[in-house]
Amino acid sequence: MSERALAPPHELIERALAASRLEDCVVIVEERSEAEVRFANNTTTTSGVRRDRQLAVVSFRGLGPGDDPADPAAVGTAVGVASRSGDVDPVDLVRASEADARHASVAEDAASLVVSGAGAHGRDFAAPAPATSASELAPLTDELAGAFERARGAGHVLAGFATFGTTTTFLGTSTGLRRRFVQPEGTVELVARAADGSRSAWVGRGTEHPPDVDLGAMERTVLERLGWAQRSVALPAGRYEVLLPPDAVADLMVPLSDAMSGRDAQDGRNAFAAPGGGTRVGEAIAELPFELRGDPAEPGLQCAPFLASAVSGPDVSVFDNGLPLGRTRWLEAGRVARLRYHRAGAAAAGVEPAPPVGNLTLELPGSTVSLEAMVAGTRRGLLLTCLWYIREVDPVSLLLTGLTRDGVFLVEDGEVVGAVNNFRFNESPLGVLARATEAGRSERALSREWHEWAPRTAMPPLRVADFNMSSVSPAT
Numbered sequence: 001m002s003e004r005a006l007a008p009p010h011e012l013i014e015r016a017l018a019a020s021r022l023e024d025c026v027v028i029v030e031e032r033s034e035a036e037v038r039f040a041n042n043t044t045t046t047s048g049v050r051r052d053r054q055l056a057v058v059s060f061r062g063l064g065p066g067d068d069p070a071d072p073a074a075v076g077t078a079v080g081v082a083s084r085s086g087d088v089d090p091v092d093l094v095r096a097s098e099a100d101a102r103h104a105s106v107a108e109d110a111a112s113l114v115v116s117g118a119g120a121h122g123r124d125f126a127a128p129a130p131a132t133s134a135s136e137l138a139p140l141t142d143e144l145a146g147a148f149e150r151a152r153g154a155g156h157v158l159a160g161f162a163t164f165g166t167t168t169t170f171l172g173t174s175t176g177l178r179r180r181f182v183q184p185e186g187t188v189e190l191v192a193r194a195a196d197g198s199r200s201a202w203v204g205r206g207t208e209h210p211p212d213v214d215l216g217a218m219e220r221t222v223l224e225r226l227g228w229a230q231r232s233v234a235l236p237a238g239r240y241e242v243l244l245p246p247d248a249v250a251d252l253m254v255p256l257s258d259a260m261s262g263r264d265a266q267d268g269r270n271a272f273a274a275p276g277g278g279t280r281v282g283e284a285i286a287e288l289p290f291e292l293r294g295d296p297a298e299p300g301l302q303c304a305p306f307l308a309s310a311v312s313g314p315d316v317s318v319f320d321n322g323l324p325l326g327r328t329r330w331l332e333a334g335r336v337a338r339l340r341y342h343r344a345g346a347a348a349a350g351v352e353p354a355p356p357v358g359n360l361t362l363e364l365p366g367s368t369v370s371l372e373a374m375v376a377g378t379r380r381g382l383l384l385t386c387l388w389y390i391r392e393v394d395p396v397s398l399l400l401t402g403l404t405r406d407g408v409f410l411v412e413d414g415e416v417v418g419a420v421n422n423f424r425f426n427e428s429p430l431g432v433l434a435r436a437t438e439a440g441r442s443e444r445a446l447s448r449e450w451h452e453w454a455p456r457t458a459m460p461p462l463r464v465a466d467f468n469m470s471s472v473s474p475a476t
Contacts, residue, residue, distance in 0.1 A: 006053065006087055010126045010180075013172035016057055016090035022098055023077075024060040024113050025174045026321045027090070028308050029053065031129035034165030035137050042148040042158055044141065049134050055090065056083035056310035058318045059097040060113070061104070068105050076106035079318060083310055109317040109344040116176030125178040129168035136164050136210055140188065143215040150219075151192070156226060158219075160190040164210045171308045177322040181304040183358075184208040185455050187446060188215070191406060192222035194229075199419065201225035202386045202406035204247060204446035206455045208300070225385060225407050229419035233410050235472075237423065241381035242467040243411065244432075245371055246445035246459035251387040252400070253292065253362050253459060254450040256429035259398050260330055262339035262349060263314040271398035271430055272339055281351075284335045286433040288364055292331035294357025300444060301456040303358030316355060317342035325357050334433075359456035364439035371461040374440055376414040378463075383409040383416060387425075390449045398428045402449075403473050423469035438463035 007015075009029040016027040030053070037047040061078045068074035080101025082093045140162055151158045164186030171179040186207045193200040201222040207213050244252075265272040265279040272280045296305040307323045309316050320342050329337045338354045346353040375383065390402035401424065408420045445459040 008126070008128060009053075009168075009170040010172075010178075012055060012090045013170060016094050017172055017174055019091045019094045020059065020098075020174060022059045022101060023062045025094070026058040026113070026318060027172045028056045028310055028321070029170040031168045031170075032165060033130065033132040034163060035132050035134050036161070036163040037137055037141055038161050039144060039148075040159040042151050044144065047134065047137075047141070049132065051131070052085060053087075054083060054085045055088045055093060056081065057090070057093045057097040058310060058321070059094065059101045061098070061101040063106055070105040074106045077110040078104035079107045079312070080104055081310055081318070107312070107319075109312050109319055109342055111317065111319040111343045111347075113173055113175045113319060114177060114322040116178075125170070125180045127180065130166050130182060132165045137162055139211050140213065140215060147215065147219050155195050156223075157193045157195060158190065159193070160188070162186070162188045162210075164207070169304060169308050171306070171322055173322060179306050179308070179322055181306070183303060186210055187451055187455055188213050188218065189448075190215075190218045190222055192226050194226065199226055199229035200406045201229070202448065204448060204451070206444055206446045206451065206457070208302075225409070228409050228416045229407065231418035233418040233420050235410070235420050237469050237471045239466040239468055241378070242464050243371065243374055243378065243381055243383045244462045244464060245383075245385055246443055246461055247448060248384050248387050249362065249459040249462055250445040250447035250454075250457040251390060251402075251449045252427070252429040252432055253360060254447050254454045254457065255390070255392065255400060256398065257292070257330065257360050259395065260339050261315045262341040262351070262354070263345050265339055266349065268396075270395050271428070272336060273396070279339055280336045281339060282335060285331070285430055286334040286436060288433075288436055288439055289333040290331050290433060290439070291329060291333070291361075291363045291365060293327060293329045293361050293363075294359055295327040295361070296325050296357060296359075297327070298359055298361055298458070301359040301361065301458060303456055307355050312342075315340035315342055315345060317344060319343065320353070320355060323353070323355060325355060328354055328357055360454065361442060361458040362460060363442045363458070364460055367439055367441050367460060369438070369440035369461075371440060374438060374461055374463055375411055375416065378411045378414060380413075381411050381463075382420060382467075383411055385409070386448055388448060393426070398430055399426060400428065401426050401470075403475055405475060422473040422475045424471045424473050426468050426470040432462070432464050432467070435465045436462045437465055
């Protein structure tokens with residue numbers, strides 16, 4: 001971004017709305033300020049601070065008979081979108097979105113825009129976006145210096161990445177909505193490796209306040225796992241009882257949540273489609289009474305309490321900008337409780353709207369068991385500390401494939417007895433929940449695969465029967 005002073009976001013929004021010449025307009029400004037530090041080979045390699053601004057304008061054009069070039073008989077609303085980053089003239093962006101709307105056909109997700117109501121005109125709307133400085137990560141980098149010294153003395157290598165920043169979202173609409181939300185978020189990842197590269201372990205943490213990260217505990221965890229790997233055990237592919245720590249559970253639950261589109265289920269395109277038509281809402285998918293939810297007020301995982309989107313999809317609509325978000329249970333008592341719908345889709349399906357929420361919690365209500373206790377209660381199984389390179393194979397069954405990495409451990413008679421070779425796995429998150437025989441207490445988790453766009457998760461450790469290790473992987 002340019003170093004010169006930029007116009008305040010709220011002023012950009014008011015200028016854009018004033019310049020609009022169509023029926024309705026939505027303007028979204030996102031300000032991102034981030035500090036980061038990378039480290040490798042027991043030393044800091046790069047660090048810095050960056051800022052970015054994204055401005056998006058959504059214009060809505062009412063269509064009468066003959067206005068839609070694709071369908072002269074169409075009546076409804078067409079949508080045009082324009083977005084750019086950096087120092088942008090909002091009037092130019094309005095004109096670009098209006099031009100886009102002139103060539104658009106009737107929107108299938110059309111609904112009346114959300115109107116201003118109680119609490120919809122935020123009193124802090126004109127407040128500036130907070131700026132992140134390098135000092136936010138200074139306590140962490142100071143702790144790293146000691147960890148590097150200890151690693152050099154012990155003959156192993158530390159590497160990783162830490163980032164912290166804030167994204168401030170400003171939303172204004174021609175119907176009077178003025179909303180602002182500040183989202184702090186950060187992650188810390190730490191990898192320990194033997195000097196010869198033969199052993200490695202990973203641990204990650206998500207945070208909204210970097211001083212809350214206990215780097216010493218992270219260091220102890222990766223070194224304990226590195227010690228476990230001093231003995232190696234070769235095992236064949238097959239089905240194993242596995243223990244999944246909360247981070248690995250997040251690797252599987254994020255794609256499950258992403259697949260919960262009501263429209264796609266009704267069309268038979270995802271794993272929540274019922275045989276013969278309809279959806280699986282109300283169906284039990286697990287014997288354990290799991291709850292999967294999103295909640296803007298979830299302690300430690302707070303996120304935006306309103307929808308802000310510059311694009312429409314099967315279950316997210318630009319017409320719903322500013323829609324209040326609340327606690328939404330996707331699974332309840334082990335049953336599918338809700339699927340995602342925008343307002344237009346929900347009206348067509350005869351259900352309540354359920355937009356996505358910016359966090360995800362899986363919980364077995366009442367469970368207080370720790371991962372350590374679950375390990376102690378294991379006769380023989382695998383502890384999968386990290387999953388990697390996860391890809392969808394079949395959306396209809398939600399079959400995923402991926403690799404284990406940085407620590408697969410054999411547990412026998414309640415103790416970790418060595419590291420096991422890596423595997424490729426083929427599993428559906430639905431199958432994982434269905435075969436889960438034990439779940440511990442939920443805690444803040446960081447998906448290694450998906451945390452860049454899903455950093456706010458809380459998950460329990462899981463014991464899962466017959467986890468499918470489809471082949472041995474040569475990955476190290």
